[in-house]
Amino acid sequence: MSATRLHRGRVAAAALGIAAVVAGVVTAPGAAADQCSPPGVQSASALPTNLAKAAKGPDEDKYTTATVEPLTGVNASGLGLGTPGTLVVGTLSDAPPSVCINSAGQFTGFDNELLQTVAGKLGLRVQFVGTDFSGLLAQVASRRFDVGSASITTTDARRKTVGFTNGYDFGYFSLVVPPGSPITGFDKLAPGQRIGVVQGTVQEAYVVDTLHLDPVKFPDYNTVYGSLKTRQIDAWVAPSQQALGTVRPGDQAVIVENTFSLDNFVAWAVAKENTPLIDALNAGLDAIIADGTWARLYSEWVPRALPPGWKPGSKSAPRPSMPDFAAIAASHTPRAAAAPAPKSTLAQLKDAFFDWNLYKKAIPDLLRTGLPNTLILAVSASIIGVVLGMLLAVAGISRSRWLRWPARVYTDIFRGLPEVVIILLIGLGVGPVVGGLTGNNPYPLGIAALGLMAAAYVGEIFRSGIQSVESGQLEAARALGFSYRRSMRLVVVPQGVRRVLPALVNQFISLLKASALVYFLGLVAGQRELFQVGRDLNAQTGNLSPLVAAGLFYLALTVPLTHLVNYIDTRLREGRAPASPEDPLVEEIV
Amino acid sequence: MMAAVALFKPVSLSGKGIHLSFGQNAVLRGVDIDAEAGATVAVIGPSGSGKSTLLRTLNRLYEPDAGDILLDGRSVLKDDADALRQRIGMVFQNFNLFPHRSVIDNVMLAPRKLKRLSAEAARELALDQLDRVGLRHKADVRPATLSGGQQQRVAIARALAMAPQVMFFDEATSALDPELVKGILALIADLGSDGMTMIVVTHEMGFARSASGTVVFMDRGQVVESGPPERIFEAAQTPRLQRFLSQVE
Numbered sequence: 003m004s005a006t007r008l009h010r011g012r013v014a015a016a017a018l019g020i021a022a023v024v025a026g027v028v029t030a031p032g033a034a035a036d037q038c039s040p041p042g043v044q045s046a047s048a049l050p051t052n053l054a055k056a057a058k059g060p061d062e063d064k065y066t067t068a069t070v071e072p073l074t075g076v077n078a079s080g081l082g083l084g085t086p087g088t089l090v091v092g093t094l095s096d097a098p099p100s101v102c103i104n105s106a107g108q109f110t111g112f113d114n115e116l117l118q119t120v121a122g123k124l125g126l127r128v129q130f131v132g133t134d135f136s137g138l139l140a141q142v143a144s145r146r147f148d149v150g151s152a153s154i155t156t157t158d159a160r161r162k163t164v165g166f167t168n169g170y171d172f173g174y175f176s177l178v179v180p181p182g183s184p185i186t187g188f189d190k191l192a193p194g195q196r197i198g199v200v201q202g203t204v205q206e207a208y209v210v211d212t213l214h215l216d217p218v219k220f221p222d223y224n225t226v227y228g229s230l231k232t233r234q235i236d237a238w239v240a241p242s243q244q245a246l247g248t249v250r251p252g253d254q255a256v257i258v259e260n261t262f263s264l265d266n267f268v269a270w271a272v273a274k275e276n277t278p279l280i281d282a283l284n285a286g287l288d289a290i291i292a293d294g295t296w297a298r299l300y301s302e303w304v305p306r307a308l309p310p311g312w313k314p315g316s317k318s319a320p321r322p323s324m325p326d327f328a329a330i331a332a333s334h335t336p337r338a339a340a341a342p343a344p345k346s347t348l349a350q351l352k353d354a355f356f357d358w359n360l361y362k363k364a365i366p367d368l369l370r371t372g373l374p375n376t377l378i379l380a381v382s383a384s385i386i387g388v389v390l391g392m393l394l395a396v397a398g399i400s401r402s403r404w405l406r407w408p409a410r411v412y413t414d415i416f417r418g419l420p421e422v423v424i425i426l427l428i429g430l431g432v433g434p435v436v437g438g439l440t441g442n443n444p445y446p447l448g449i450a451a452l453g454l455m456a457a458a459y460v461g462e463i464f465r466s467g468i469q470s471v472e473s474g475q476l477e478a479a480r481a482l483g484f485s486y487r488r489s490m491r492l493v494v495v496p497q498g499v500r501r502v503l504p505a506l507v508n509q510f511i512s513l514l515k516a517s518a519l520v521y522f523l524g525l526v527a528g529q530r531e532l533f534q535v536g537r538d539l540n541a542q543t544g545n546l547s548p549l550v551a552a553g554l555f556y557l558a559l560t561v562p563l564t565h566l567v568n569y570i571d572t573r574l575r576e577g578r579a580p581a582s583p584e585d586p587l588v589e590e591i592v
Numbered sequence: 593m594m595a596a597v598a599l600f601k602p603v604s605l606s607g608k609g610i611h612l613s614f615g616q617n618a619v620l621r622g623v624d625i626d627a628e629a630g631a632t633v634a635v636i637g638p639s640g641s642g643k644s645t646l647l648r649t650l651n652r653l654y655e656p657d658a659g660d661i662l663l664d665g666r667s668v669l670k671d672d673a674d675a676l677r678q679r680i681g682m683v684f685q686n687f688n689l690f691p692h693r694s695v696i697d698n699v700m701l702a703p704r705k706l707k708r709l710s711a712e713a714a715r716e717l718a719l720d721q722l723d724r725v726g727l728r729h730k731a732d733v734r735p736a737t738l739s740g741g742q743q744q745r746v747a748i749a750r751a752l753a754m755a756p757q758v759m760f761f762d763e764a765t766s767a768l769d770p771e772l773v774k775g776i777l778a779l780i781a782d783l784g785s786d787g788m789t790m791i792v793v794t795h796e797m798g799f800a801r802s803a804s805g806t807v808v809f810m811d812r813g814q815v816v817e818s819g820p821p822e823r824i825f826e827a828a829q830t831p832r833l834q835r836f837l838s839q840v841e
Contacts, residue, residue: 472686474688475688475690477648477684478682478684478688478690479690480653481653481677481680481681481682481751482677482678482702482706483674483677483702483754484674484702484706485674488705492701493690496692497690497691500692
């Protein structure tokens with residue numbers, strides 16, 4: 003992992019405010035670089051020299067507990083866990099080195115490794131589930147997850163939603179700008195600049211509440227950083243860990259300043275009322291601080307000098323003994339001399355989108371994990387959509403207003419809401435209610451949400467198809483003696499459905515694409531669909547090639563389907579081959 | 593064409609004082625019509641006079657607001673309407689064949705589903721009916737590949753496959769090219785001479801004159817005049833019928 007270590011060393015140097023571009027032998031950016039592995043103590047950084055002037059000064063630390071209960075007093079069965087003995091942990095895949103998914107597809111990072119050892123002290127097994135930060139705290143509050151582990155900075159606003167343990171890490175905010183930017187510090191940020199933040203983060207609150215500026219909000223760190231590199235934004239206010247983990251040599255980005263706030267330490271989130279679990283995690287945290295585990299993991303993953311006045315764990319926890327990070331940092335700063343020339347835009351694009359090594363790496367995962375899951379989601383949701391859609395269509399053309407009205411309202415609601423909102427409403431709203439039935443597995447909920455949404459569209463497609471059948475068809479069937487119901491089933495509906503088969507296939511194509519949205523609900527590694535597999539690898543490497551690879555898989559599914567539409571269309575117009583005498587009356591499948 | 597003598601057990605059909613309104617619009621205003629067992633009744637009249645609506649009311653596709661319908665002398669208003677329609681075959685101006693099914697499937701669908709015939713029996717029956725209309729060789733094609741005249745023949749075969757006691761023809765030749773009209777009219781006339789009770793709504797005065805036993809002239813939802821064809825066509829009593837005849841002939 004020497005390449006990675008060098009890389010870490012250089013970003014640490016960047017954090018010292020020297021320059022973004024530093025020396026070092028580097029392999030091509032992105033080539034097999036796993037951002038989700040411990041950088042090692044050699045990558046240590048000293049306190050940012052430009053920290054003091056930006057610091058707001060320590061507030062009174064009112065949340066850290068004075069002591070903890072003894073570890074022996076923890077009753078493992080009284081922790082209110084969804085699955086006794088197992089800690090279900092919601093985490094993220096894209097925030098190295100704190101929380102991330104490694105090339106082996108395992109969730110790791112400093113926070114998660116630390117939590118593993120804490121759980122070990124408590125005699126608990128850990129199960130990690132990847133999710134999106136926007137839904138993480140809500141899912142912790144609703145007990146979908148026992149613990150949220152995502153380098154979460156504690157704030158008063160977040161304490162209204164969830165409870166927190168004592169701190170195990172601390173956060174600087176880093177200011178990242180393109181090289182040569184006139185923005186050289188937080189005090190240079192001004193209205194009119196495009197300042198990027200990830201929405202829902204402490205940095206967003208900092209920009210809005212402390213700096214009184216209006217930030218540009220992004221869904222995740224990769225997107226905001228990509229926008230900075232291509233100069234679509236002027237600055238990025240980042241969690242320091244994120245900035246360190248993401249800004250790489252040759253990138254068009256520099257960390258110019260850091261700031262720190264003592265009252266917002268980094269802790270694990272737990273449902274507010276579950277104080278037994280908070281107490282137990284606090285006890286475990288103090289225990290691994292006392293036995294040196296915290297110091298070891300900290301040195302491996304996030305070696306930085308501790309800011310003055312802060313230490314992990316409760317107020318009575320021992321101060322961890324650690325190497326002199328400042329000295330280590332000082333010893334490798336000279337390497338930061340000769341810089342590689344910045345790459346041309348074209349070369350950057352090629353690296354970012356067409357890294358063949360990453361394609362080779364992504365394709366097996368996409369094939370084995372992503373593709374089956376995408377198909378399961380899309381096909382199951384389609385079945386729900388078609389069945390429910392047919393009921394909606396029949397209700398929609400019914401002569402009874404008591405059928406027509408509910409169908410109308412349903413269709414208006416589910417067609418009118420954005421897909422993401424439906425997924426979040428069903429997944430996070432209905433999820434806790436049916437948690438017992440689904441075993442907190444987000445798949446049934448994701449399928450249900452996609453299916454309910456598809457039903458609204460499919461219902462309208464069916465309705466238009468059925469209504470396009472000439473009234474003479476119904477009349478002729480009824481004149482033969484068929485009831486209304488059988489006339490519809492045997493004569494009208496089959497014709498209507500045939501006419502809209504192309505539209506139905508198109509609907510299936512949009513479901514294939516919409517299935518990517520279930521990642522909002524939190525998936526374990528084996529449940530990831532195409533987009534999430536690509537996104538995770540993209541998060542590990544900071545390279546867009548895995549997403550392009552995922553995109554190619556979508557195309558491989560959707561392009562043949564569009565041609566199928568055309569084929570069906572032609573065949574419907576020209577009719578099928580003559581029915582064989584053995585099977586003269588082919589039953590309609592409706 | 594196969595002769596099918598005594599294929600039918602003809603029954604009589606009568607409508608008594610039938611009223612029907614769509615909202616404010618009174619379409620039928622006390623219509624009386626009688627078709628004796630085995631008789632052919634031709635219904636003529638201007639567009640919008642209620643002729644087609646009358647047929648659809650007599651087989652209860654529309655339920656009459658008032659009046660009575662007698663089949664074989666017995667009121668059928670309280671019967672199951674679907675069962676009633678199985679006894680009355682209907683042929684439409686626009687054929688209304690089921691385009692997603694082959695010709696033979698069109699003919700055998702109702703016998704199979706409603707009379708629960710086996711696939712073989714239904715197929716045999718359907719082929720017999722296609723024979724009657726001279727289209728056995730087209731059994732396995734889609735209706736869309738047939739000419740209008742052929743499609744109407746299939747529609748007649750489809751109606752006859754249910755072995756109806758009465759046949760309705762609703763302007764069955766109006767959508768056909770002129771050279772095809774004659775064949776269809778001949779087919780209908782043959783059915784009549786085989787003893788089928790028929791009510792034929794038509795614009796073909798020649799057919800009404802030569803092939804029907806009774807002609808009914810309707811205007812504005814009422815029967816204005818009715819009687820044997822020679823009296824209707826040679827000795828019209830009412831000015832309205834006289835004006836109508838002068839316009840169509």
